[in-house]
């Protein structure tokens with residue numbers, strides 16, 4: 568039986584595991600503790616029930632859940648043939664996970680890096696299989712977003728690209744191939760926009776609702792940048808801007824102090840119930 572490992576059961580891991588299971592794949596979903604895994608399964612149950620209402624396919628939650636097993640610790644994905652990693656956007660956290668995966672998984676296992684800004688070649692370098700490491704930047708919410716960025720690293724082999732493209736096709740995704748560069752295409756632009764929007768609030772130029780209204784009303788964006796920050800996770804925005812700032816050594820990516828304060832205060836957006844806005848539920 569072919570199993571796909573999904574490491575990290577947060578915002579993205581939940582979406583990736585649901586998308587995989589809903590398209591017939593057996594999944595082992597991994598996180599640091601049982602509590603997070605239980606919350607992830609509850610979120611997948613809610614999201615599959617709501618799928619039709621949200622414009623997606625009708626899904627049977629029991630059938631989707633029957634394809635997902637869970638495990639604590641990255642070693643739980645040892646038997647997977649492909650692993651999709653979605654842990655916190657922090658280099659030390661990701662590095663440790665890849666060292667474990669490299670030691671535990673078979674030599675043929677492909678590691679798919681889902682990151683906002685960390686270069687794929689840097690991740691590949693901490694493994695003994697740089698030819699079998701590739702980036703896929705999924706969009707959020709994963710089951711609802713048909714396009715991903717596909718990012719081969721410096722050493723990624725044509726076979727790894729092909730295996731990853733096949734999996735993405737089976738998940739119903741169209742892959743846009745881009746070169747390995749911190750932030751890729753989407754987040755070089757999006758993170759700058761969100762960071763600058765946070766500066767507008769930080770400096771008192773406008774409140775969050777006014778900033779978002781300008782983007783929705785004037786530019787026709789379905790969501791403003793600060794609503795988007797809450798959807799992505801304010802902490803994840805901060806970590807991504809920090810990665811860009813460090814990688815390019817360019818002051819245009821200087822992280823807004825308000826993002827730092829909100830992250831420290833636990834205002835992480837939808838997933839924590841409060842960010843730039845307040846939410847009734849943390850789904």
Ligand SMILES: NC(=O)c1ccc[n+]([C@@H]2O[C@H](COP(=O)([O-])OP(=O)(O)OC[C@H]3O[C@@H](n4cnc5c(N)ncnc54)[C@H](O)[C@@H]3O)[C@@H](O)[C@H]2O)c1
Pocket residue numbers: 574575576577578579580597598599603640641652653654655656657660663664681682683684704705706707798799800803807838
């Ligand atoms: N949120 C988005 O919209 C979005 C979009 C595209 C890509 N990404 C990227 O996807 C990755 C995950 O983002 P997220 O929004 O899901 O973050 P998140 O904070 O919601 O979830 C991260 C999960 O990783 C888990 N984790 C941390 N260390 C771990 C370890 N050692 N072993 C197992 N699990 C561990 C955490 O417990 C948490 O559940 C990040 O690299 C992020 O940049 C996020």
